[in-house]
Amino acid sequence: MVPFGTSILHTKLRREIWQMRGQMLAIALVIAGGIAVCLLSLVNYASLSATRDQYYQEHQFADVFVNLKRAPKQVLAQVADIPGVTRLSARVEGVAKLDVAGFQDPVSARLVSVPATGQPAVNQLYLRQGRLPDASRTDEAAIIGSFADAHDLQLDDRITGIINGRQQQLTIVGIAESPEFIYVIPPGGMLPDYERYGVIWMPEEALASAMDMRGAFNSLVLQTALDHPVEDVIDRLDRLLDRYGSAGAFSREDQFSHRFLSDELEQLKAMATIFPAIFLGVAMFLLNVVVSRLISTQREIIAVLKAFGYSNRQIGWHYSQLVLVIALIGLVIGTLAGLWLGRALGELYMEFYRFPELLFRINPLWVLLLAGISLGVAWLGGWRAIRAAAMLPPAQAMQPEGPARFQISAPERLLGWVRFTQPSRMIVRHLSRRPGRTLLSITGIAMATAIVVVGNFQFSSVSLMVHTQFAKVQKQDLTVSLTDPVSQSAMYGLARLPGIWYTEGRRVTAVELINGHRRWRTALTGIPDDAKLQFVVDHQLQNVNIPQAGILLTDFLADSLGLRPGDTVTVRVLEGQRPTLKLPVSGVTSEFLGVGAYMNLDAMNRTLREGPVINQILMNLDPDLTETVYQELRDTPKVMALNLRQAMLDSFFETLAKTFLTYTFIISLLGGIIAFGVIYNTARISLAERARDLASLRVLGYSHNEVSHILLGELAVLLILGIPLGWAIGTGLGQLVVTAMQTELYRVPLIITGKTLALAANVVIASAVISGFITWRRLRKLDLVAVLKTRE
Numbered sequence: 001m002v003p004f005g006t007s008i009l010h011t012k013l014r015r016e017i018w019q020m021r022g023q024m025l026a027i028a029l030v031i032a033g034g035i036a037v038c039l040l041s042l043v044n045y046a047s048l049s050a051t052r053d054q055y056y057q058e059h060q061f062a063d064v065f066v067n068l069k070r071a072p073k074q075v076l077a078q079v080a081d082i083p084g085v086t087r088l089s090a091r092v093e094g095v096a097k098l099d100v101a102g103f104q105d106p107v108s109a110r111l112v113s114v115p116a117t118g119q120p121a122v123n124q125l126y127l128r129q130g131r132l133p134d135a136s137r138t139d140e141a142a143i144i145g146s147f148a149d150a151h152d153l154q155l156d157d158r159i160t161g162i163i164n165g166r167q168q169q170l171t172i173v174g175i176a177e178s179p180e181f182i183y184v185i186p187p188g189g190m191l192p193d194y195e196r197y198g199v200i201w202m203p204e205e206a207l208a209s210a211m212d213m214r215g216a217f218n219s220l221v222l223q224t225a226l227d228h229p230v231e232d233v234i235d236r237l238d239r240l241l242d243r244y245g246s247a248g249a250f251s252r253e254d255q256f257s258h259r260f261l262s263d264e265l266e267q268l269k270a271m272a273t274i275f276p277a278i279f280l281g282v283a284m285f286l287l288n289v290v291v292s293r294l295i296s297t298q299r300e301i302i303a304v305l306k307a308f309g310y311s312n313r314q315i316g317w318h319y320s321q322l323v324l325v326i327a328l329i330g331l332v333i334g335t336l337a338g339l340w341l342g343r344a345l346g347e348l349y350m351e352f353y354r355f356p357e358l359l360f361r362i363n364p365l366w367v368l369l370l371a372g373i374s375l376g377v378a379w380l381g382g383w384r385a386i387r388a389a390a391m392l393p394p395a396q397a398m399q400p401e402g403p404a405r406f407q408i409s410a411p412e413r414l415l416g417w418v419r420f421t422q423p424s425r426m427i428v429r430h431l432s433r434r435p436g437r438t439l440l441s442i443t444g445i446a447m448a449t450a451i452v453v454v455g456n457f458q459f460s461s462v463s464l465m466v467h468t469q470f471a472k473v474q475k476q477d478l479t480v481s482l483t484d485p486v487s488q489s490a491m492y493g494l495a496r497l498p499g500i501w502y503t504e505g506r507r508v509t510a511v512e513l514i515n516g517h518r519r520w521r522t523a524l525t526g527i528p529d530d531a532k533l534q535f536v537v538d539h540q541l542q543n544v545n546i547p548q549a550g551i552l553l554t555d556f557l558a559d560s561l562g563l564r565p566g567d568t569v570t571v572r573v574l575e576g577q578r579p580t581l582k583l584p585v586s587g588v589t590s591e592f593l594g595v596g597a598y599m600n601l602d603a604m605n606r607t608l609r610e611g612p613v614i615n616q617i618l619m620n621l622d623p624d625l626t627e628t629v630y631q632e633l634r635d636t637p638k639v640m641a642l643n644l645r646q647a648m649l650d651s652f653f654e655t656l657a658k659t660f661l662t663y664t665f666i667i668s669l670l671g672g673i674i675a676f677g678v679i680y681n682t683a684r685i686s687l688a689e690r691a692r693d694l695a696s697l698r699v700l701g702y703s704h705n706e707v708s709h710i711l712l713g714e715l716a717v718l719l720i721l722g723i724p725l726g727w728a729i730g731t732g733l734g735q736l737v738v739t740a741m742q743t744e745l746y747r748v749p750l751i752i753t754g755k756t757l758a759l760a761a762n763v764v765i766a767s768a769v770i771s772g773f774i775t776w777r778r779l780r781k782l783d784l785v786a787v788l789k790t791r792e
């Protein structure tokens with residue numbers, strides 16, 4: 001045993017850490033990238049999930065919802081007696097067209113009553129400012145925070161609303177949020193539109209008077225006992241309320257806001273699983289390759305330590321410490337970056353979800369698990385190389401490796417028609433002499449390229465989503481939603497208004513699609529034969545003709561219900577006479593935003609036995625007369641809501657695209673850091689491995705540029721071979737990502753464009769150029785005298 005051996009090895013360790021600080025930092029950044037991606041995803045999912053759950057619990061979010069035409073309040077006693085019902089709130093709901101000062105576009109709102117006692121028993125409000133409206137006043141209201149922020153509305157401001165055909169002035173006395181309206185989408189829309197659609201709470205008596213609902217209600221929300229089946233409560237409610245025009249009770253899972261929020265969180269959960277697995281897996285693979293080669297360059301040093309009496313265990317622990325320090329640095333950087341990015345991204349999501357506050361959650365077990373994985377994999381990757389070198393007898397290990405036996409290699413034979421210069425011949429022979437190492441280096445560069453591809457393909461995918469949805473599928477300027485179905489002749493009357501170039505009607509009705517035990521509440525849309533403003537497309541984004549019989553389903557919906565063309569689906573209509581239909585599935589369409597079902601308009605009207613009616617009108621407008629059209633439609637009876645296509649497009653970029661692409665940008669940035677770490681270490685380790693050979697060539701008369709050509713040329717060959725392989729791997733990983741991220745709200749298509757591939761290649765090449773420049777400078781500083789001191 002060597003006296004003071006431990007302190008000597010610690011001194012050596014400190015010196016090596018300082019000497020290799022740049023290289024160690026680059027390796028640590030590879031680990032940090034994987035850790036940061038993992039933590040920012042997990043932190044966001046856990047924080048938003050915890051925030052939602054606490055918000056639901058504290059504000060008594062409902063378990064069951066029912067909308068109906070009109071029911072007397074005496075029925076509530078029977079509802080309360082239903083087994084499993086613990087809380088209930090009967091409400092009056094309606095719609096209003098609003099006139100907001102300084103805003104010319106059409107604005108509408110959902111009206112919800114609040115009881116005279118203040119907070120409802122179910123779906124209680126969170127007051128950001130002010131108070132609930134006074135039950136004795138008919139002109140007071142509370143508005144949802146997103147609408148107030150969009151229009152900079154303050155307490156005591158006034159807005160004008162048209163409620164059930166009558167104009168009324170409302171004074172804002174409160175700005176509130178509700179667990180029922182985390183995700184607010186206007187009727188006929190697919191995305192939030194905070195400027196043009198909001199929620200207003202009014203005193204129950206005032207709203208009931210305005211809606212002719214005195215002593216009655218048309219909305220009911222309930223909470224149920226945890227140990228009682230929700231399905232039993234729903235079944236009993238449907239039987240009890242059927243006579244009052246119930247559209248069918250449904251559970252929280254089918255509630256619009258909750259379902260979309262849950263889909264978003266599930267998508268975030270998928271991203272918290274898929275992206276970290278890809279990044280951390282790639283980072284650990286690259287770390288193993290880099291650390292193994294780094295340790296192998298110290299073969300002679302290990303032999304000297306053994307010759308002086310150090311045991312295999314001491315040597316192994318010494319180099320394990322070196323590896324663990326690198327991994328620990330990466331772990332610290334990645335943890336801090338991941339937590340910081342996670343909180344920043346969480347605040348961005350808060351702008352979208354409108355929670356009262358974000359409950360920042362980080363489970364210490366995650367950090368411990370990531371630490372264990374990072375340190376363990378790093379140690380295992382380095383230990384294999386340490387053990388192989390430490391097991392050599394000292395005398396053998398102290399000898400330099402025997403000279404390589406160079407000969408004409410297979411690549412040279414294949415490229416026999418190429419006249420290689422001597423440095424180029426050295427490159428080919430060196431790479432072919434160690435095919436395993438060369439393959440690992442190529443794979444490392446390919447993985448770095450793949451990471452950048454995965455982080456960037458979504459930008460092209462979002463562009464395709466926008467083009468498909470807002471240019472190919474929807475071509476209308478304005479969608480007018482009506483309160484009730486009307487004869488198609490009403491559309492022709494509107495078409496004669498100044499500023500309206502073209503109109504097209506369609507019928508939209510709420511339905512529940514049933515296939516065995518699978519159910520899905522959605523909208524069934526009837527599209528006319530000669531449609532020019534709305535289309536459905538197939539997987540090749542080609543227009544699909546609406547069949548004269550049967551129903552078309554979007555691919556996501558068909559897969560969720562387990563249906564294929566030719567199958568029969570049960571359609572339970574939730575409006576009007578509420579028939580239950582058996583319809584054949586005529587085909588499957590493809591949509592990136594939302595889900596739906598489609599029929600021929602005439603066939604749908606015949607099936608529903610309603611005659612030639614519509615309840616939505618699509619319009620193309622004269623750009624110079626849009627404000628005139630908006631004003632005319634605001635004053636038109638039975639017009640419930642106006643949705644602008646441009647507003648939906650703006651909303652897409654302000655909500656979904658903003659959060660999604662911000663996450664993507666962070667992924668891309670971390671992917672670029674990993675790519676640089678890989679390329680830099682590949683170049684530096686190649687220099688360390690061949691420093692003696694390259695210095696010998698300088699002594700023999702080769703110029704600095706020729707020697708640089710040998711080393712940097714090898715890197716160029718690895719790039720040429722690794723980048724295309726990385727494109728292929730990135731495409732495969734991208735398919736895995738888009739498959740895991742499909743939700744009802746939107747599906748991201750896999751679009752790998754030339755721009756995406758070029759960007760990935762440029763990131764890797766830029767990393768190689770920077771690394772090559774650093775290596776080139778170090779080559780100029782090679783100590784040529786050291787070559788003459790080679791041991792015999």
